[in-house]
Amino acid sequence: xxxxxxxxxxxxxxxxxxxxxxxxxxxxxxxxxxxxxxxxxxxxxxxxxxxxxxxxxxxxxxxxxxxxxxxxxxxxxxxxxxxxxxxxxxxxxxxxxxxxxxxxxxxxxxxxxxxxxxxxxxxxxxxxxxxxxxxxxxxxxxxxxxxxxxxxxxxxxxxxxxxxxxxxxxxxxxxxxxxxxxxxxxxxxxxxxxxxxxxxxxxxxxxxxxxxxxxxxxxxxxxxxxxxxxxxxxxxxxxxxxxxxxxxxxxxxxxxxxxxxxxxxxxxxxxxxxxxxxxxxxxxxxxxxxxxxxxxxxxxxxxxxxxxxxxxxxxxxxxxxxxxxxxxxxxxxxxxxxxxxxxxxxxxxxxxxxxxxxxxxxxxxxxxxxxxxxxxxxxxxxx
Ligand SMILES: *Cc1c(COP(=O)(O)O)cnc(C)c1O
Numbered sequence: 001x002x003x004x005x006x007x008x009x010x011x012x013x014x015x016x017x018x019x020x021x022x023x024x025x026x027x028x029x030x031x032x033x034x035x036x037x038x039x040x041x042x043x044x045x046x047x048x049x050x051x052x053x054x055x056x057x058x059x060x061x062x063x064x065x066x067x068x069x070x071x072x073x074x075x076x077x078x079x080x081x082x083x084x085x086x087x088x089x090x091x092x093x094x095x096x097x098x099x100x101x102x103x104x105x106x107x108x109x110x111x112x113x114x115x116x117x118x119x120x121x122x123x124x125x126x127x128x129x130x131x132x133x134x135x136x137x138x139x140x141x142x143x144x145x146x147x148x149x150x151x152x153x154x155x156x157x158x159x160x161x162x163x164x165x166x167x168x169x170x171x172x173x174x175x176x177x178x179x180x181x182x183x184x185x186x187x188x189x190x191x192x193x194x195x196x197x198x199x200x201x202x203x204x205x206x207x208x209x210x211x212x213x214x215x216x217x218x219x220x221x222x223x224x225x226x227x228x229x230x231x232x233x234x235x236x237x238x239x240x241x242x243x244x245x246x247x248x249x250x251x252x253x254x255x256x257x258x259x260x261x262x263x264x265x266x267x268x269x270x271x272x273x274x275x276x277x278x279x280x281x282x283x284x285x286x287x288x289x290x291x292x293x294x295x296x297x298x299x300x301x302x303x304x305x306x307x308x309x310x311x312x313x314x315x316x317x318x319x320x321x322x323x324x325x326x327x328x329x330x331x332x333x334x335x336x337x338x339x340x341x342x343x344x345x346x347x348x349x350x351x352x353x354x355x356x357x358x359x360x361x362x363x364x365x366x367x368x369x370x371x372x373x374x375x376x377x378x379x380x381x382x383x
Pocket of ligand 1: 075076077078101102104105163189191192212213214215225226
C-alpha cells in the first residue's frame with residue numbers, strides 16, 4: 001500500500017477518535033449508572049451469584065433479544081459449553097462450525113469431547129455459508145432415525161454453531177432451515193452480535209438456544225460474563241440449574257442431581273452489565289455513525305469497508321476492511337502498530353491450529369481468502 005494512504009488512514013483514525021495518542025481497538029465506556037449499581041451491591045453485601053442484578057439482567061436481555069428466557073453465566077465460553085451440552089453434545093459427537101471464529105467456539109465443542117467440522121464462510125456476511133453447509137451435508141451425511149450421521153466418520157452430527165462475525169448477522173434463517181431438515185440442533189454463537197438483527201429478528205433467537213458474551217471487549221460488558229438465551233422453559237431451567245452446580249433448591253440441604261458447573265454470573269458483574277445495557281441504544285447509534293464515517297473515508301481511498309449484509313441490521317461491533325493481499329495486509333498492520341493505532345488481522349483459521357488440524361473440513365476457499373485480507377480497525381463507542 002502507498003505510504004501516503006497509510007499515513008492518511010492513521011491521521012483520519014486519530015482525528016475520528018479525537019486524540020494524538022494511542023487508539024485502542026475497542027474500549028468499554030462507563031458513562032451511566034455503573035458506579036452507583038456497583039456500590040449498591042457492596043452496600044447490600046450481595047456481591048456473589050445471588051442478587052437482584054443477576055435477575056434484572058436476565059429479564060433485560062430476554063426483552064432486548066425478544067426471547068422468553070436468559071440465563072447469566074461467567075463468560076461466553078461457558079454459555080456455549082452449556083448450550084451445547086443441553087443439545088445433547090457429548091463424547092464422540094461432531095459439531096459443525098466455521099473456521100473463521102474466535103477460539104471459544106471450538107473450545108466449547110472440545111470441552112464436551114466432541115470434534116468440530118469446519119464449513120466455509122460467506123464472503124458477504126463473514127459468517128457460515130448456507131450454500132457450503134448444504135453442499136457438505138448432501139455430500140457427506142445421511143439421516144437415520146431422525147439423526148444426522150457423517151458417512152466418512154460414522155459419527156453423529158449433533159449441533160451446528162454458526163457465528164455472527166464482528167456483529168454482522170450470517171444468513172441465519174437459511175442455516176436454521178437446513179439444520180431442521182438434517183435433524184441438527186442449531187446453537188448460535190451470538191457472542192459478538194448483541195443488538196444485531198436479521199430480517200427484523202434478533203440474532204441468537206433462530207434456533208433453540210444460543211450464547212452471548214459480555215467480555216471487556218464486547219459492545220457492553222460485565223467485566224467477564226455471558227448468557228444463554230432460549231424460548232424453551234425446560235431448557236432455561238436446566239441451564240440455570242447446571243450453571244449453579246445442579247443444586248436442588250432446599251433451605252439448607254446440599255443435594256445435587258447431576259455433575260454441574262460453577263458458571264453463574266456474580267451479582268457484581270451483573271450490576272455493571274445492567275448499567276451498561278441502559279446505554280445500549282446510545283452505543284449502537286454511536287457505532288452505526290462510526291461505521292458510516294469509515295465507510296465514506298475508505299470509499300474515497302478505494303478500499304472495501306465491510307458493511308452490514310442485506311436484510312440485516314448489524315451492531316457494527318468491530319469495523320473491518322478488505323485489503324488486496326497478505327503483504328498489503330501485513331504492511332498496513334505494521335504501519336498502524338508503529339503509529340499508535342491498534343488494529344488486528346481476522347483470526348487464524350481454526351482448522352490450521354494444532355488442536356484442530358485433523359478435523360474434517362469442507363472446501364474453505366472463502367475463509368482462506370478472508371484470512372489473508374481482513375483487518376479490524378478501532379471501533380470504540382465515541383460518546
Ligand atoms: C467473545 C467471544 C466468545 C466468548 O468469549 P468469552 O471471553 O468467554 O466471553 C465466543 N465466541 C466468539 C466468536 C467471541 O467473539
